[in-house]
Amino acid sequence: xxxxxxxxxxxxGLVKSFGDKRAVDGVSLRIPTASICGVLGPNGAxxxxxxxxxxxxxxxxxxxxxxxxxxxxxxxxVVRQLIGLTGQFASIDEDLTALENLMIFGRLYGYSRRDSKxxxxxxxxxxxxxxxxxxxxxxxSGGMRRRLDLAVSLVSQPPLLFLDEPTTGLDPRTRTQMWQxxxxxxxxxxxxxxxxxxxxxxxxxxxxxxxxxxxxxxASDTPDQLKRSVGSSSLHLTVKxxxxxxxxxxxxxxxxxxxxxxARACELIAPMANIDRLTDVLTTLRDAGIALSRVNILQPTxxxxxxxxxxxxxxxxEKEDN
Amino acid sequence: MTYSTVMLAAEQPLKNRVGIGRAISNSCTxxxxxxxxxxxxxxxxxxxxxxxxxxxxxxxxxxxxxISGSISNYLPIAIPGVLLMSSLTNCTTAGSKxxxxxxxxxxxxxxxxxxxxxxxxxxSLTADLVRYAxxxxxxxxxxxxxGYRPQAGILAVIASILFMMLVAWSLSxxxxxxxxxxxxxxTASAIGVVVMFPLVFLSNAFVPAxxxxxxxxYLVLHINPLSGVVTAVRQLLSRGTLGPEFWFAGFGILVIxxxxxxxxxNAYKRKA
Numbered sequence: 001x002x003x004x005x006x007x008x009x010x011x012x013g014l015v016k017s018f019g020d021k022r023a024v025d026g027v028s029l030r031i032p033t034a035s036i037c038g039v040l041g042p043n044g045a046x047x048x049x050x051x052x053x054x055x056x057x058x059x060x061x062x063x064x065x066x067x068x069x070x071x072x073x074x075x076x077x078v079v080r081q082l083i084g085l086t087g088q089f090a091s092i093d094e095d096l097t098a099l100e101n102l103m104i105f106g107r108l109y110g111y112s113r114r115d116s117k118x119x120x121x122x123x124x125x126x127x128x129x130x131x132x133x134x135x136x137x138x139x140x141s142g143g144m145r146r147r148l149d150l151a152v153s154l155v156s157q158p159p160l161l162f163l164d165e166p167t168t169g170l171d172p173r174t175r176t177q178m179w180q181x182x183x184x185x186x187x188x189x190x191x192x193x194x195x196x197x198x199x200x201x202x203x204x205x206x207x208x209x210x211x212x213x214x215x216x217x218x219a220s221d222t223p224d225q226l227k228r229s230v231g232s233s234s235l236h237l238t239v240k241x242x243x244x245x246x247x248x249x250x251x252x253x254x255x256x257x258x259x260x261x262x263a264r265a266c267e268l269i270a271p272m273a274n275i276d277r278l279t280d281v282l283t284t285l286r287d288a289g290i291a292l293s294r295v296n297i298l299q300p301t302x303x304x305x306x307x308x309x310x311x312x313x314x315x316x317x318e319k320e321d322n
Numbered sequence: 323m324t325y326s327t328v329m330l331a332a333e334q335p336l337k338n339r340v341g342i343g344r345a346i347s348n349s350c351t352x353x354x355x356x357x358x359x360x361x362x363x364x365x366x367x368x369x370x371x372x373x374x375x376x377x378x379x380x381x382x383x384x385x386x387x388x389i390s391g392s393i394s395n396y397l398p399i400a401i402p403g404v405l406l407m408s409s410l411t412n413c414t415t416a417g418s419k420x421x422x423x424x425x426x427x428x429x430x431x432x433x434x435x436x437x438x439x440x441x442x443x444x445x446s447l448t449a450d451l452v453r454y455a456x457x458x459x460x461x462x463x464x465x466x467x468x469g470y471r472p473q474a475g476i477l478a479v480i481a482s483i484l485f486m487m488l489v490a491w492s493l494s495x496x497x498x499x500x501x502x503x504x505x506x507x508x509t510a511s512a513i514g515v516v517v518m519f520p521l522v523f524l525s526n527a528f529v530p531a532x533x534x535x536x537x538x539x540y541l542v543l544h545i546n547p548l549s550g551v552v553t554a555v556r557q558l559l560s561r562g563t564l565g566p567e568f569w570f571a572g573f574g575i576l577v578i579x580x581x582x583x584x585x586x587x588n589a590y591k592r593k594a
């Protein structure tokens with residue numbers, strides 16, 4: 001056992017260029033065993049390229065990385081025995097049934113026919129796909145395909161899982177299911193590295209969030225610390241009668257003890273550090289006889305995160321690229 | 323949901339290389355996958371039946387009278403040629419399945435797994451042997467319907483089909499390599515056709531070389547390796563013997579495999 005035994009991933013200064021473009025430009029990561037690391041970034045930030053390097057698909061131009069203490073380049077085949085990868089694009093076969101798909105991967109990992117079948121059936125039950133095990137994938141919904149694709153990664157029970165944007169394109173209900181699945185995995189002792197474009201997702205799942213932009217790490221912290229540096233969510237209130245808005249602003253200001261901004265004649269915006277206070281705001285407004293037409297609590301968007309961290313809006317970043 | 327716990331303290335010792343046994347079993351699993359996919363879409367096999375029937379009818383009826391005086395005289399010349407042409411047409415598309423996998427993300431997953439690097443390519447190309455077998459059988463069946471009775475009998479027919487399957491399998495590594503070096507499937511199959519047509523028609527596949535001008539005869543008989551393949555099959559079917567052309571073709575197959583297996587695997591590792 002060496003000193004890195006508690007780290008699932010340790011990467012130093014990974015670099016990968018495609019032509020002139022440096023897709024990944026010196027990324028360093030440390031992921032403790034049995035934790036979830038969320039890599040957050042916009043499209044083209046270098047998230048997938050980073051995962052592809054760590055999963056031994058592409059060789060880094062510079063930098064080093066170890067997976068459970070095994071060097072990515074010198075011991076690539078050992079690393080492959082320790083990881084599972086679920087990419088952005090489903091890797092399962094449309095023509096085959098769910099059971100056949102899983103069994104083929106079981107066979108590839110060296111299990112006997114019987115063991116492959118046993119493992120495949122077990123996974124299908126766990127992923128609530130038991131009823132459709134023998135159905136062709138062409139009848140599957142997007143969410144079912146994603147679940148099956150994730151199940152394929154679990155055939156070998158790998159201690160480290162890479163999930164590249166596991167919920168992109170899923171409806172909210174399926175997304176929540178997927179989150180639950182990922183949490184259960186980590187409870188079983190797996191380490192997960194997942195990429196996402198959504199701050200909310202990283203916040204929900206990750207123990208640590210690494211924000212990357214243009215191939216570089218711009219922040220690496222716990223979700224709470226990160227949100228603190230970015231700013232909290234905000235309350236958006238629309239009063240029915242514009243004449244009440246000044247009065248309403250005073251009340252919100254008093255209850256939340258913060259500055260309130262008047263966005264339009266009847267819309268108020270206030271930063272909201274503690275969502276629990278929403279009830280107080282609403283009851284006080286009702287007691288004062290002020291009717292509302294709309295209430296929203298908005299999380300900071302990825303764009304706002306980047307603005308807070310890099311001081312640039314995404315439009316400016318695009319301009320710089322051109 | 324309950325997930326069985328992970329095997330962090332690995333059940334089996336971690337190895338840094340794939341043994342030959344594992345490479346073969348991985349390739350077989352992936353060949354099985356390709357066959358399973360084929361069996362779900364049996365209509366794709368129609369291609370491998372229709373084309374050989376068409377080639378056989380077309381060549382014998384069009385050229386039979388002109389080249390050999392009659393259809394029945396031409397059949398022993400044409401059948402080995404049609405066999406070669408239909409096998410080759412089938413193997414020009416060898417790389418397309420691999421490319422489909424690459425576009426979908428299956429290749430990425432394979433590459434992240436502890437399987438032999440050769441397995442996805444070898445599996446896919448080996449499963450194609452079924453296509454060549456179907457094609458070859460169709461050629462002989464059509465020939466039989468037209469009155470073709472090879473002197474050396476049914477065993478020679480089976481041997482010819484097996485021999486041509488081996489030739490097509492080895493050439494499919496070349497076409498798979500080409501397809502991995504090109505950007506799109508359509509470019510790859512266009513190159514396949516451009517390579518295949520001169521090779522087939524500038525050979526003795528459909529026309530006896532003796533009728534050609536001397537320089538062309540030299541090109542056909544001594545430069546184009548496919549003429550040897552056709553001659554070997556003709557000899558096998560008419561006399562039931564394995565001539566020098568057969569052994570020369572066997573040697574050629576070994577050379578092609580020795581060169582193109584490493585090249586194709588390397589291209590697969592880098593590109594697909």
